Amino acid sequence: MKTSILILIVLTVLITMLLGWREQRLSAGQAQPRLGWFARKKNLINRVFAAAAIAAISTMLILGGIHWLRVAQG
Numbered sequence: 001m002k003t004s005i006l007i008l009i010v011l012t013v014l015i016t017m018l019l020g021w022r023e024q025r026l027s028a029g030q031a032q033p034r035l036g037w038f039a040r041k042k043n044l045i046n047r048v049f050a051a052a053a054i055a056a057i058s059t060m061l062i063l064g065g066i067h068w069l070r071v072a073q074g
Helices: 003-024 037-073
Strands: none
Touching: 003 037
């Protein structure tokens, strides 16, 4: 498995968990109406897509930085 794919998958899972934790923490003090099954799944899909986008950008920055460090070393 390529390193970039592995980094992308790991970051996506971690960021998804962090975004879910953040949503729970921010909404803990507020009374929210109970969402239906489709609304909960839509929120989950939106969270995963946001996490994947953040993970893709992070992966490009990390691997690009490593590449330029190798170029700078000669």
